[in-house]
Amino acid sequence: xxxxxxxxxxEQPDASSGARNVARKVSLDKKVLFFNTxxxxxxxxxxxIDGAGxxxxxxHVSRKGFHGYEMRDHKGWSGEAExxxxxxxxxxxxxxxxxNLSEEMDIFLAYEPWLRSSVNALWGHTLFGFSWxxxxxxxxxxxTVAIYVVKKSSISxxxxxxxxxxxxxxxVEIRTTYGHIRMAEKLKENESIAQAxxxxxxxxxxxxxxxxxxxxxxxLPSIASITIAYALAGKRFxxxxxxxxxxxxxxxxxxxxxxxxxxx
Amino acid sequence: xxxxxxxxxxxxxxxxxxGWAISRHFYSDCGIVARVCVxxxxxxxxxxxxxxxxxxxxxPVLSLPLALLVSTAILVSFSLWKKKRGxxxxxxxxxxxxxxxxxxxxxxxxxxKVIFSLWVLDASPVYFDDAxxxxxxxxxxxxxxxNWSFDPNxxxxxxxxxxxxxxxxxxxxxxxxAAFTGEWNGVFARVDGILFFVLVILTVWAAVKHxxxxxxxxxxxxxxxxxLPFHIWHSFSGFADIxxxxxxxASMAALxxxxxxxAGFLAAGTAWAKNxxxxxxxxxxxxxxxxxxxTLPAAMKNGIRFLAGVCTLLPWFIFxxxxxxxxxxxxxxxxxxxxIFFKLIEIVxxxxxxxxxxxxxxxxxxxxxxNMFKDAIGRAMLAFSFLSFWVVVLVFGMTDAxxxxxNEMTIHRTMLQYYGVSVMICLYAVFLSQxxxxxxxxx
Numbered sequence: 001x002x003x004x005x006x007x008x009x010x011e012q013p014d015a016s017s018g019a020r021n022v023a024r025k026v027s028l029d030k031k032v033l034f035f036n037t038x039x040x041x042x043x044x045x046x047x048x049i050d051g052a053g054x055x056x057x058x059x060h061v062s063r064k065g066f067h068g069y070e071m072r073d074h075k076g077w078s079g080e081a082e083x084x085x086x087x088x089x090x091x092x093x094x095x096x097x098x099x100n101l102s103e104e105m106d107i108f109l110a111y112e113p114w115l116r117s118s119v120n121a122l123w124g125h126t127l128f129g130f131s132w133x134x135x136x137x138x139x140x141x142x143x144t145v146a147i148y149v150v151k152k153s154s155i156s157x158x159x160x161x162x163x164x165x166x167x168x169x170x171x172v173e174i175r176t177t178y179g180h181i182r183m184a185e186k187l188k189e190n191e192s193i194a195q196a197x198x199x200x201x202x203x204x205x206x207x208x209x210x211x212x213x214x215x216x217x218x219x220l221p222s223i224a225s226i227t228i229a230y231a232l233a234g235k236r237f238x239x240x241x242x243x244x245x246x247x248x249x250x251x252x253x254x255x256x257x258x259x260x261x262x263x264x
Numbered sequence: 265x266x267x268x269x270x271x272x273x274x275x276x277x278x279x280x281x282x283g284w285a286i287s288r289h290f291y292s293d294c295g296i297v298a299r300v301c302v303x304x305x306x307x308x309x310x311x312x313x314x315x316x317x318x319x320x321x322x323x324p325v326l327s328l329p330l331a332l333l334v335s336t337a338i339l340v341s342f343s344l345w346k347k348k349r350g351x352x353x354x355x356x357x358x359x360x361x362x363x364x365x366x367x368x369x370x371x372x373x374x375x376x377k378v379i380f381s382l383w384v385l386d387a388s389p390v391y392f393d394d395a396x397x398x399x400x401x402x403x404x405x406x407x408x409x410x411n412w413s414f415d416p417n418x419x420x421x422x423x424x425x426x427x428x429x430x431x432x433x434x435x436x437x438x439x440x441x442a443a444f445t446g447e448w449n450g451v452f453a454r455v456d457g458i459l460f461f462v463l464v465i466l467t468v469w470a471a472v473k474h475x476x477x478x479x480x481x482x483x484x485x486x487x488x489x490x491x492l493p494f495h496i497w498h499s500f501s502g503f504a505d506i507x508x509x510x511x512x513x514a515s516m517a518a519l520x521x522x523x524x525x526x527a528g529f530l531a532a533g534t535a536w537a538k539n540x541x542x543x544x545x546x547x548x549x550x551x552x553x554x555x556x557x558x559t560l561p562a563a564m565k566n567g568i569r570f571l572a573g574v575c576t577l578l579p580w581f582i583f584x585x586x587x588x589x590x591x592x593x594x595x596x597x598x599x600x601x602x603x604i605f606f607k608l609i610e611i612v613x614x615x616x617x618x619x620x621x622x623x624x625x626x627x628x629x630x631x632x633x634x635n636m637f638k639d640a641i642g643r644a645m646l647a648f649s650f651l652s653f654w655v656v657v658l659v660f661g662m663t664d665a666x667x668x669x670x671n672e673m674t675i676h677r678t679m680l681q682y683y684g685v686s687v688m689i690c691l692y693a694v695f696l697s698q699x700x701x702x703x704x705x706x707x
Contacts, residue, residue, distance in 0.1 A: 112493070119392045119501040121672040122494055124616020137620045158631050158697035162690075165624050166484055172619050173373070173491035180380055180496075187387050200389040200450075226393060229425045230401040234408025234448065239419035 019047065019087035022094035026084060028077050030129070032068045032107065035086065035094035040064035041113045041190055044088040046071065051079035061113040061123060062089050064189070068103045072129030104128055111179035114190055116223075125175065132175065140168030199224060203231030206250065206259055213262060214238035214247035224257055265386055268451035271444045275437075276459060278336055279307030285339035286310055289346075292521045298470040301463050302526060305514050309533045310576075311335075312436040317579060319436075320414050325407055328443045366483045373490050374465060381458045381499040388500075390453045395502025398426035400453035403438035407448055416587045429588060431580060433536040434504045454502035460510040461499035464684045465489050467510065471517040471688055475641075476695040485691045494617050494680055505677040507537035512545045513684030516648070519553055520641060524566040527553060528573020536577055540681060543659060546574060548651040556644035597664065604661030607669055617676045625686050632693035635700050642696055645689040652682065 022035065033046060042062045046069070050056050056076035060069050071077045084096055099107065108127045112118065125132040144164030148157055155163075187193060206215075206228065216238040217225060228250060229237075238247040246262035283306030284299075291299065311332060318331055363371065390400055402423045405411040413420040422428035434456065441452045465486050473482035489495060498506040511533030518527035531549040534541025553570040557563035601607075613622045629636070629649060636642030656678065660669040668674035 116391070116393060117672075119394075119497055119503060119677070120674070121615070121676050122497075122617045131616065133616055133619050137623065140620070156697050156701045158628065158694050159701075161624075161628065161631065162484065162694050165620075166487065168620065169488055169491040172493065173487075176491070176493045176496075177376070184380070184383065184387075187384070193388050193391065196389050196391050226396045226401070226425070230390060230396040230404065233401045233404035233411055233423075233425070236410045237420070237424045239424060241419045 019045075019085040020091060020094075021083050021085045022091070023084040023096045024082065026081055026096050028071070028079060028081050028084075028096065030072060030098060031096050032071050032099050032103075033084070033086075033094070033096055034066065034068045034099075034103075035091040036066040037062050037089055037091045038064065039089055039191065040186065041115060041192065042089050043115070044086060046084065046086055048077075048084040049082040050076055051081070053082075061115065063110060063113075064186075066093060067110070068099050068107045070107050070126040070129065073126055073131060108132070109178065109182070111182040111186070112176075114183060114187065114193065116192070125179075136168040136171050139171065140164040143167045195223075196227060199227040200231060202257070203228050206248075207232055207235055209259060210235050210248050212236065214242065214245050215250060216243075216247050217250040219252045220250065220257065221252060224252070228257075265449075265451060267445060268449040269455075272441055272451065272455050275441045275444055276304060278332060279311055280304045281307070282311055282332075282336045282339055283307030283309075285336070285343045287526055288343060290523055290525045292523055294474065294521050295470055297466050298474065298517065298521070301467045301470065302514060302518065302523075302530075304459075304463060305511060305530060305533065306526070308433070308437055309511075309529060309536060311440065312433045312536070313576070313579060315436045315440055316432055319406070319412075320583070325409050325439060325443055326446065328440050332440065364479060364483070367479065370483045370487050370490070373487065374462070377490060377496055377499070378458060378462060381461070381496065384500040385451055385454055385458075390450050390502055392501050392503065394504075395454060398430050399434045399504055400438060400502055401425045402430075402432075403435035403442070403453065404448050406432075406435055407439040407442045414587075422588070429539060429584075430504075431536050431539060433533070434507055434538075454500055457499045457501060457503070457506050460506045461495070464506070464510045464513055467514050467517050468684050468688050468691075471513075471520055472691045472695075475520055475692060478695070481691055481695060485687050488621075488687050489683060492621055492683060493619060494676060495683060498677075498680060503677065504538040505540075505681055508534045508541050508545070508681045509684050511537055511541070512549070512681060513688060515545070515549050516552070516685050516688055519549070519556060519644070522566075524553060524569035525573040528570035529576045530573070531570070532574045532577035534681075536580060540678065544652065544655055544678070544681065548648045548655065550574070551651055552644040552648045555647045556640055558640060598662050601661050601666045604657055604666070604669075608657070608660070608675075611669065611672060611675060612679055615672075615676075617672075618679060621683075621686075622679065625690055628690045628693050632697050635696045636693055639696055641692065645692060648685070649689060 022033070028048070040063050043059060044062055045057055045059050047055060047057045054076070056074070058071060058074045058077070086094065104127075108125060110125065112122055112125075127135050141164065144160050147155070147163050148160035151160070210232065214236045215232060217228060220228065238245050248262060249260040251258050251260060280300060280303045283303035287302050287306040291302075294302075314332075314335060315328060318328070319325070323331065390396055402412075402425065405423045405425070411420055411424045412422075415421060437456060438452045441455075442448045468489060469482045469486040472485040473479060476482065495506075511530050515527045515530035515534070518524075518530055527549065531541070531546050534545040550567070550570060554563045554567050557566055612618065629646070632642075633646070636646050659665050660675060660678075665674065
């Protein structure tokens, strides 16, 4: 019997979703990009031809539903653009427009996405087009100056600086905690976690079928390969030197993972 | 899940008893929190070294719980036998601890982070790449017994997946935890991150309280570490970087308490958790150990004690020397990338991952440089910071690691390893500055 698992699309840009033009001959100053998508936490690319004819790009992470995506922090997002396009994700209801206050807050309150790269680097947040870190840095600096000016006779500049830093980290912590609460609400809908969970369940079934026999794998997509290798780490792996040993082969065929039993 | 947690708690308790039995011979006077943190880390360090030796000698994995219980019993018996009258049960100070309002808030934040991390462990499978390959898959392979060999001629030498160069503390600890229940669980694959996260906070809190005698400053240090957005991700990621961080910060705290041997083996713990420690932490911590001394003979004597602690990792170093040459995976070649400083500013300082933390740290050190330089501990901390900075520049600017700076795959995790020590250094700088200010007013 051959097991088969159909792979769900992952968080990588969807190559089948070619770039889609979302606006033509549009002024970019102080505007952001809006669209609706059914896919959350997918990395996509916004590309545009600026007034000088140069191709500019910015990567983003999608949020399921209709949301705005900050573009004002990119130095090439200004003037008039010939075309603006979105690649790597299927979108609709797209527009390039000025955000109102509730849309600004929606952009600011976007939670840190859960991606495989999140343990390497964070995406961060923006507020009214400015980096959130620069905003808190400014607030911290002003607090430090205010404390030092008012309390100069009783505290040192260092203490004032620490106080200012603590205050700005309180703001960071409030923002982060809100993001974590939102992330927790959305985690179970996350497609790549659903895929990972599916792979984990499938791998347990593979382990049951493999039993005490050897196994090896070939041509698996990298995420499936490492997930299955982790799940089967306690089952006898057949390295290339054991290629003549009867073994189950886990392979990628026709868009899914198959378990090929040993040849008798 | 509940069984897995109970097994983990039991394992941590065993580690703390083992660690207490070893480290109590080298303690100075330190509070209960510092003592518990050091005990747990000492227990993890020596237990995993012992497991490494036992597995190398061919002991099966499922006999490990018995072996560990026996070794713990021997250690505790030895400690009881060596007790000095009235000193064995040198009870720590259990006077009632009445928390201030700010400590309640910080405690609540810590509890919230721990609950969130535990919830993530329950809500998600083992997910991130390095956890799946280097740290948990190898741990699972060790536990399973069939995909692991210490024979360099075997195709399964040091496992069938992950970097063979990577040290074994984390995989061995996870395998040992699984051995207590007889089966693997996704909790074992990642829960040590939460333990290390809590230990970093508590170690820094205890160290700052010890040197400043200020609970407010200690609470500030704990809060700063809790609020760094990148930190919490590594409490549930399953990676080893937070393991490096906790051993580094515990080593620095031990230096401040003048526990030279303990500081040495905790420094070695950074290298036993991940290769980074060999280059990023052992040299700067050793330099700090030398500079903190007041006389040259003291520097020699205590430097040797520190190195004696580092040498407890010799079994691993000897194993690597003879069976696995090289320090790190990847190509080994050197070429200088002239834009390293701009890249570090753009990616580390100006990027969102660490918020403004890496602006705050150099600013504090610059403002307090004069006070720090006049103080022995301050000088040691400045030396640590200076050498660490240049080590990071050289590693990421001169080696193949440059691409991991540009693609941001490794640099931020390396900077995370410095979080705990950096907060400790900054709070020491502030404390020193406040002390000078008070002396000036009194004068």
